[in-house]
Amino acid sequence: MLAEGINPNATALPATSPAQDHRLRMVNRTMQLYRNEPHGLIETLHTVQESFGYLEEPILRYVAAALQVPLSRVYAVATFYHSFTLRPPGEHTCVICRGTACYIGGSGQILDRIKEKVGIATGETTADGKVSLLEARCLGSCGLAPAGVFDGEVTGKLSPEKVLEKIGRWQHHDPEH
Amino acid sequence: MAKISLATIWLDGCSGCHMSFLDMDERFLDLAGQVDILFSPLVDNKVFPDHVDVTLVEGAVSNDSDKKNIAIIRQQSTIVVAFGDCAITANVPGMRNRYPVEAVLQRAYIENAAPPQQRSNGQPSKEGISFHTVPQLARMARPIHECIPVDFFLPGCPPPPRAILYLLTEILAGRTPQMHGWTRFGA
Amino acid sequence: MTLNIEDLQQIARIEKSKKDGFQHRINVCLAAGCLSCGSGLIKEALEKEVTRRGLDSWCKITGVGCLGLCAEGPLLSLPTSGSYYQGVQVSDVPEILDSLNGSPVARLVCPAETPFFQRQVRIVTENCGRIDPERIEEYIAEDGYAGLYQALTQMTPQEIIDQVSGSGLRGRGGAGYPTGLKWMSMAKAMGSTKFIICNGDEGDPGAFMDRSVLESDPHRVIEGMVIAGYATGANQGFIYVRAEYPLAVKRLRLALSQAERMGMIGNNIFNTSFHFNLQVRLGAGAFVCGEETALIASIEGRMGRPRPRPPFPVEFGLWDHPTMINNVETLANIAPIIRRGSQWFAGIGTEKSKGTKVFALAGKVVNTGLIEIPMGTSLRDIVFAIGGGIPQGGRFKAVQTGGPSGGCIPEQFLDMPVDYDSLAQVGSIMGSGGMIVMDASSCMVDVARFFMEFCMSESCGKCVPCRVGTRQIYDILGKITASRATMAEFTMLEDLCDLIKNTSLCGLGQSAPNPVLTTLKYFRDEYLAHIHDRQCLAGACKKAEEVL
């Protein structure tokens, strides 16, 4: 259900599957929470990213129309903030913290080794689409430096070996992980 | 007044600044009475002299030969003038800096060497460029002041003849030229 | 539902007697640090085991907020015996329960008689690790919302502001602006619509104080905000939290709905005519949004780019209405000040810096974690007594405070008291409270480069000096660490720092050169060694191959 009062020229979304309808409902709910006002943009983009995994162009158009925000402004906000991504992520995500404590604790070496062994740099996804590598500014887990997030789970006291092992398992269909 | 010795050289440039230098017309004759041009593309001398008072350097530092030369020039000149935009900003030669050297060479000497239909197989050659006989291109063309200390800057593409004359006149008179208002980038 | 004081006291009484009904209580730290070491599983295992043994009415397992010593997680505390367990594994669970009536499990005991626990003075974190942050009743049992009740029913806004001014509390977000003055100008600001914002955009790499407070005791921040709203005439508040802190966001949202249900926010709070609404807003990964005007832009749904000040947000803020922005820790200090009076607070700390400060101690130090100490404690006490010194017999080199806007403080200032003015004097800042200890293996040029990389990629790009200048500085620092720089570039580095400091638009830009400036001042020899001798004194930098 689209909220009342949205731009009648809202770009129609491509034919949606039931699963997509559900995801869209989440997005609509967030927009309604902010009464479809422009200041709900960032919260809405968070919901889009949570539901769709990334910010798809058709959804961006849809959000722009619904919140009555210019297209270019939506794109500007989506690219200004580092939490948002415009590319579909890999099946698994590995986030390495680059906060000060983690840097001092050697997170740079971890990133170097991933690049060397797995061949992906920050923001990239392996060719098989299995693993995306991201960097976080600071996870706030400085007491456990160096820290990372593996598919949403924060893990501390990392070493290059531990991380490579984890990524290796992801890439080779280990059913346990 | 004692004559000063002058050298001019062009590195990676189009020689347009030298053309502008010649464009001084009859004023060139006055100047000739006050300077000795010891080394220049305009005179027949193959070796940079041991010492010159003023050297005008046109062009950016673009390859290993330029790098060697600019060091010699600095060592053997009292005053070095960055002569024109290429020497000061890398200008047009610097436009290649956004691309890898290999891509630039491929485009210039292979893809564009002959129209595609005249190429035997319509495909660019796979043989690389050989640097046996020509100097190796540096990764980037650089302004000369990023390589050596420079005394005066004479912007312009090319600098107008009157600006060149003014600069030399001031140097001849032992004054510091104030280039403000005489020329500008891209003039 | 609207409560009165009797209701509050009743809730507290019930809660306390419930607690006292248990012979034993085990608090499991469920803050992000311990959670990532598996404390959630341990809590589950403990609960299962307790039920299996039929001890549900004898022993109570509570999930609590941060216990502080993050390095040794997962942590448990046993308030009944006063002992702590560290590094607990699921397999330890039966043994822990077995020992409840006897002596503690020796191999897990975390010595509590150490300076780490004893030197701390807890005001902001007094409830951290002691209450379940997901239950408002536990907060109320610890005098929670009593300050708000007192403020709303017995004090005028001016009296509250006088208390805050009298306490000497200064903003805990960085610059240390007196909170009382800020509240005063907000109270005076013209307009019927005013906003209060809690700045929880803790973007400094190496700082996690705000996260811990929000995760461990969210109601305290809410209480502080409602009091601030009453004192300054604002009826709407926003808590701006980093999206990187999902647990803090979750607990805050839960706390908000509980507070709303009990009538601590909403209409006619405690049967007074005061209304206050509160919303959580998520950041989206932009350090610059810690700057007040950028934060406002972000809440308005725009890119977080600062605008020139004046006018200040207290005149023109959110949607052009007067807006006051306070840091999480600042607001967490408010309720205790109201409850216990400004004189009590002013009695702690130094002459110009009152109260306590929470620091996130991290880096090359034995006890990494969260500490709260009185202002004026010396750096030496923090690093060596509380922090336990440098691990593996390493040698102390510097401590970095204030994140990318702060500086590196060398050994010679170890005996300096930590307060706003002393830190400023040596070229650093208090910042929000990150404190990173570095030992001899850290190259200070590399550290400066790390911070400059941060400032460069966090620069919003609005003003030229910060946008381009940070990049130029970063390039030069890269050349120095690779031992490829010349003295001319070294001079240019100092020149660029001066330029950015003096001409940038916002605080982020103006303070971006601080890490470089302080390392230039105190560790100049390390820079020069890279340039003249082409070597890194700390042995940390890789030498680049000689270029043609």
Place this chain on the structure above:
Amino acid sequence: MKQHPPKKVRSDLNPSRLLTFKIDDRDVTAHEDETILSVARQNNIIIPTLCHLDGLSERGACRLCIVEVRGSTKLLPACVTFPRQDMEIITNSKRVINYRKKILELLFTERNHVCSVCVANGHCELQNLAVELGVDHVRYPYLYPRHDVDASHSRFCIDHNRCVLCLRCVRVCDEIEGAHTWDIMGRGMTSKVITDLNQPWGTSETCTGCGKCVQVCPTGALTEKGKSVAEMSKRRQFLPYLQMMRGRQGGSWQK
């Protein structure tokens, strides 16, 4: 960007205060709601500017108009700072001139400004500033980033290599034309002006093709097609008029 503070409507009930203060040791008088920049200009005192343009909202971002105030070490951008009674403003001290030069040099290093082959050569505000400030070479290393040229629009062209991110195009499109086709994506050095969803300009659904962005662009970044080197001069005298006609002081485009 909103004007802060919004201009008050002057009336008998709400008279604007007159202030007297000094700019470069000259006594000047001005209303309290006039910026230092505008008072200076009225008195023929030149302060260099780049992101400022009469008829658009202020941004305070290029930092070229910084001035000194006697008794304070803080530098203030003249375009967004309002004078106070008895203030002593210095617009031409060695200190501010040096800073302005350095800021301008940083701008030259940021993108690929090759004046000699630019359509705006001779009509470019960046180039003129170099002359005005006596910048005859750039001390910082050029960064030579790789940027695109978008010639997909039927009449106009954008060359990001020449963009200085002043955001005049963004502001004019929002505040005067009302289309908000332009905005700025990314942050820091990766910032870039975009149309709609960062798509080729020619495919923009919101662009009205009015060309105001081209006219306000200070450099050769936004140009008309068919212009060769040094042929692109801009006309923008219509701006203050349009701003007045649209009756919207400041506009709504925000930062």
